[in-house]
Amino acid sequence: MAPKVLLIGIGGVGSIAAYTLKANGAEVTAIARSSYDVLKENGFTIESLDYGKVENFKPDHVYKDVAEAAKERGPFDYIVVTTKNIPDVAPVEKMIEKAYSKDTAIVLLENGVGIDRSMFKAYPDATIISGVTMISSTLYGTTVKHVGSDTVSFGPFLNPSLEKEPQVAKAKAFTALYHNEHNGAKYDEDVKYIRWRKLVYNGAINTTCAITNVDAGRLELFGGMDKVARPAMREILAIAKADGVDLPEDIMDKMIRSDDGEYYPPSMLIDIRKNQYTEYKVILGTALSIAEEKGVPAPVCTILCDLLEVIQMRTMESRGKIVLPEKRPLPADNFKIEFQD
Amino acid sequence: MAPKVLLIGIGGVGSIAAYTLKANGAEVTAIARSSYDVLKENGFTIESLDYGKVENFKPDHVYKDVAEAAKERGPFDYIVVTTKNIPDVAPVEKMIEKAYSKDTAIVLLENGVGIDRSMFKAYPDATIISGVTMISSTLYGTTVKHVGSDTVSFGPFLNPSLEKEPQVAKAKAFTALYHNEHNGAKYDEDVKYIRWRKLVYNGAINTTCAITNVDAGRLELFGGMDKVARPAMREILAIAKADGVDLPEDIMDKMIRSDDGEYYPPSMLIDIRKNQYTEYKVILGTALSIAEEKGVPAPVCTILCDLLEVIQMRTMESRGKIVLPEKRPLPADNFKIEFQD
Numbered sequence: 001m002a003p004k005v006l007l008i009g010i011g012g013v014g015s016i017a018a019y020t021l022k023a024n025g026a027e028v029t030a031i032a033r034s035s036y037d038v039l040k041e042n043g044f045t046i047e048s049l050d051y052g053k054v055e056n057f058k059p060d061h062v063y064k065d066v067a068e069a070a071k072e073r074g075p076f077d078y079i080v081v082t083t084k085n086i087p088d089v090a091p092v093e094k095m096i097e098k099a100y101s102k103d104t105a106i107v108l109l110e111n112g113v114g115i116d117r118s119m120f121k122a123y124p125d126a127t128i129i130s131g132v133t134m135i136s137s138t139l140y141g142t143t144v145k146h147v148g149s150d151t152v153s154f155g156p157f158l159n160p161s162l163e164k165e166p167q168v169a170k171a172k173a174f175t176a177l178y179h180n181e182h183n184g185a186k187y188d189e190d191v192k193y194i195r196w197r198k199l200v201y202n203g204a205i206n207t208t209c210a211i212t213n214v215d216a217g218r219l220e221l222f223g224g225m226d227k228v229a230r231p232a233m234r235e236i237l238a239i240a241k242a243d244g245v246d247l248p249e250d251i252m253d254k255m256i257r258s259d260d261g262e263y264y265p266p267s268m269l270i271d272i273r274k275n276q277y278t279e280y281k282v283i284l285g286t287a288l289s290i291a292e293e294k295g296v297p298a299p300v301c302t303i304l305c306d307l308l309e310v311i312q313m314r315t316m317e318s319r320g321k322i323v324l325p326e327k328r329p330l331p332a333d334n335f336k337i338e339f340q341d
Numbered sequence: 342m343a344p345k346v347l348l349i350g351i352g353g354v355g356s357i358a359a360y361t362l363k364a365n366g367a368e369v370t371a372i373a374r375s376s377y378d379v380l381k382e383n384g385f386t387i388e389s390l391d392y393g394k395v396e397n398f399k400p401d402h403v404y405k406d407v408a409e410a411a412k413e414r415g416p417f418d419y420i421v422v423t424t425k426n427i428p429d430v431a432p433v434e435k436m437i438e439k440a441y442s443k444d445t446a447i448v449l450l451e452n453g454v455g456i457d458r459s460m461f462k463a464y465p466d467a468t469i470i471s472g473v474t475m476i477s478s479t480l481y482g483t484t485v486k487h488v489g490s491d492t493v494s495f496g497p498f499l500n501p502s503l504e505k506e507p508q509v510a511k512a513k514a515f516t517a518l519y520h521n522e523h524n525g526a527k528y529d530e531d532v533k534y535i536r537w538r539k540l541v542y543n544g545a546i547n548t549t550c551a552i553t554n555v556d557a558g559r560l561e562l563f564g565g566m567d568k569v570a571r572p573a574m575r576e577i578l579a580i581a582k583a584d585g586v587d588l589p590e591d592i593m594d595k596m597i598r599s600d601d602g603e604y605y606p607p608s609m610l611i612d613i614r615k616n617q618y619t620e621y622k623v624i625l626g627t628a629l630s631i632a633e634e635k636g637v638p639a640p641v642c643t644i645l646c647d648l649l650e651v652i653q654m655r656t657m658e659s660r661g662k663i664v665l666p667e668k669r670p671l672p673a674d675n676f677k678i679e680f681q682d
Binding site for chain 1: 549552553554558559560562563564565568569601602603604605640641644645647648650651652654655658665668669670671676678
């Protein structure tokens, strides 16, 4: 029987994941919101570096609601989460609740470090697979433009209360299901290393670009790369080290040079420009929690994170997620912000 | 003979200064750019808390060009500078060059600390008067809305190579020329204290609001006041102390509470929203130079300043002040940003 996959979040990364898994023989059920009608009718056009041009791509099944998908198509072998990871707005553990069982492995194909923590807290018996991809793929309307090969690394977020071997086996099985001759999918057990490595870019360059509203090229030309992003990178290296991951010093220059030739707008900058939520919590918030636990000072990253928090709340207000009183409340009013659903 | 004043920068603050000085008997020559035609023809409407409604206000003379004004109306007793202080775009010392002589006192009715430094460097024989105002006055089109009484403090930026007494006398004479029964203008010799005091607000709250694009009320509700602005304030207090100014601890809460009841957008936030240059250099840059000289660590203010520098260059690019190559330059290209006039 074909392995059954529930895929949540069918954007740039999710579409390629859905296409890949379906092409490799999985039965893919996708959860879609704004793209639901399109995926039911004509499907997406995919222009992919790995797969060429694909017209009318549709997953096997599409639902708006996880509970309904689980009822009609579950139980699933894998829940693959490819949404942006915004715990302050839509926690992943809540999102998958109705489809989860301990026999379903969760694949977090998402940014950030420490993103397994809240998951294991909610699902202590879970098998969770980490996916970190260097893919460059964006959904524009109904067309997916995929311009950087899908070199994704999968590995187990080891659950200490389970045997290691079945977790490794599950991560390897999923890697095998995802891998094909067109992509660079591979199994890599050193999940922490891969995640911290990517965070050197995301925690420092992505965040600073988002705050200043300039792309990575301009950030460098305008002096912010050396004055802000590089000190933030140094802190991230120190936190990673305290967390057991020893990244080489030259990773910083590699990251700074990784978009060479391009005025590249990183994901959080795009989020800000589209008035969307950023993943600042899983990109800096969780890293700073680890820093605090390990006693590593991280003043630059802390301020970047605090500024991004204010910006996130500005976005929440403009999207109606929070509503402020007409008159600015005084401390004596004991006003507390309430978050709307 | 009526004292002759050259006033540079006829916006919200400058209009009230021009009106006040003219009403008090000075001959006021104003330099105007975008308002030149209006001031030549109908003049401004002023709706002033201090002076009531004034129609068709015009200074005695209006020029576009300082050299021309100096030639036809000089020499002046005072050059009153009420522009925003943007040394990276329009240095004040250059702006006044054609009207300056050592018998002309310069009045800097502007924000920031250490703003006398570049002036004394350019004009070692100058008498320079500091003006710090708590006025709330804004020019909207051709109407000046003045809603907070003009409680301005004047005092000498003491020039160490001149006798003290004549400098004090000059500052007192200007205060007398500015003071009337409607405003709260006063002489205060402790210029440094007044400037550092105002910087507690401007260096911390104004800057953080500008970076996060939220007003002071939201900054507080969204957590940024305590997490970012307050630590920045602590640093400013420490720098001020090293510079000989002992501000009381409770100044921080006074500043935080100074806009109570209002979602107040501070000046730099308004600048950002209008795609205008901010005064970040005189508000944080000079303070940080002093911090460096005195060996006071100021990590939070440093990052805020570095972020504002990137944002300033973004504004410069969007206003055509700098032009970037179409393709992102590599380090090997040795590209240097050139600033257009």
